[in-house]
Amino acid sequence: MKITDISAFPLWADHRNICLVKVETDEGIAGWGESGLSGRELAVTAMVEHLKQFLVGQDARRIGALWQEMYRGAYFEGGRTITAAISAIDIALWDIAGKALGVPVHQLLGGAQRDHIPCFITTTEAHGEAMIADMVRLKNMGWDCIRATTGESVAGPHVYDPRKAIAIAADAVIEARAALGSDVALGIDFHHRLQPAEAASFCQRMPSGTLDFLEEPIRQQCPAAYTQLRSMTDMPFAIGEEFASKWDFLPYIESGLTNFARIDICNVGGFTEAMKIAAMAEAHYIDIMPHDPLGPICTMATIHMSAAVPNLSWQEVDPYGRSTADYDRLFPNRPQLDRNRFAIPTAPGLGLEVDEAAVRAGSFAFWECPRRYKPDGSYTNW
Structure with missing residues (x-):
């Protein structure tokens, strides 16, 4: 062929x-x-x-x-x-x-190792009472793993003040834990916006056990910086969505710097590389927590990977309801959530239909990630 x-x-x-x-x-x-x-x-x-x-x-x-x-x-x-x-x-x-x-x-990857794919969801509210109410709503819908992304532009549009953000975030997740109880896994994503000292300050503001994972608190290029942060907190880290190979993951897995491996199958090298990383993580008793912020092909590929590995915690889902019309038009049978889980696909290949005519009729539109600046005007991460 x-x-x-x-x-x-x-x-x-x-x-x-x-x-x-x-x-x-x-x-x-x-x-x-x-x-x-x-x-x-x-x-x-x-x-x-x-x-x-x-x-x-x-x-x-x-x-x-x-x-x-x-x-x-x-x-x-x-x-x-x-x-x-x-x-x-x-x-x-x-x-x-x-x-x-x-x-x-x-089936080509060894067959399904579970009956369905458990998922986690992210609250659409940034902070305050609205965030707590949204998390309680999600728990009542059956979600048992919920992520926060608090502290968005709290100092004004496009302005990110790390110190104000960590104060608001710490208070918010403490309140969230009290509202949700102990039976819901709770995490927060900082989108690598903090420095090690800021991340440590955030961790030290809350009682032990408040969070089940802290996602991408600092930039990942320097394992030594994460080693320094690890020495200042015992909070579990979820790291890896930016990594582009098994070699990127290696120091984080071998040194225990990531407790949940955030594999992105569409960035790390597809199934061929992702399965090797999952096996490396398994050898160190680390579960994968796949990163899936993209379209239905990414979601379906991630579902197949999640089905075939023994060491899965939760797969990410987009909570915002965006792109529903476009995705339904481009992918007539795109994967749909059943409460807080995905079903295991049974059709050959990925099992996803693509309307090629609609894809070819589509057009590219220039887009950049939102910009974030500190109060003094210096650039920081989105």
Whole structure:
């Protein structure tokens, strides 16, 4: 089975762009994948076009070998743009393999290890009484793992004051724990906005056991900074959504710096790389907590991965109800939540239908992540 064509489709879907990739073969079987590098879709599209030049004509079934060639084929290995493109192509190749053999992708990965995929949800309210009320509402709906993202622009539009933010966030999650009781897992995502001292100050403001996980409190490029933070708090960390390879994950897993591995299958290298990272995490008794902020192809691929690994905590879901109309139009049978879980797919490949005509009719619209500035005007992370 030879690859005959690879096409990338960067297109706007409601609130931002998504980047889809289609791989075609000489047996008439095509697969779909998705890239996760939000805000840089045109760069990924160019990388897909480059990789296509040596992938066309190759055997689509040699997925692992093709991964190695895509990653190591240039003198400069890896990097987020490269692995985002590899991710989309790799997911599409696994989709093809499943369709060719008439089985769902998770069956190719060893089969389902659970009956459904447990998920966590994020409150749509930033802080205060509205956040507490929303969390209680979610608990009453059956959610047993809820994440907060408090402290958004508390000093004004586009302004992020870390000290004010951590004070508001600490008070909010303490109140949330009191309102939710002890039977709900509670976490918070800081989107790597803090410095180690600020993150430590946040952790030290609350009683032990308030939070079940602290997600991305600081930037992840320097493991030593996380080692320093770990020495100042015993709070469990959820880290990894920005990582682009197993080598990025390695020091965090081996040193116990991440307690939940936030694998993003559309950034880290697709199924081929994600399953290796999950196995590394399993060897260190670490559960994965997949990052899934993208479109339905990402969601479906993540569901297959989550089904096939033994060490899953919860899979992320988008709580905002955005893109419903666009996603329903582009993906007629996109995965739907059943209360707080996803069902295990049974159709061949990813099991996701793509309306190619609608995809081709779509258009790209330039979009950048929101900007955040400290009160003194200096730039900080979104």
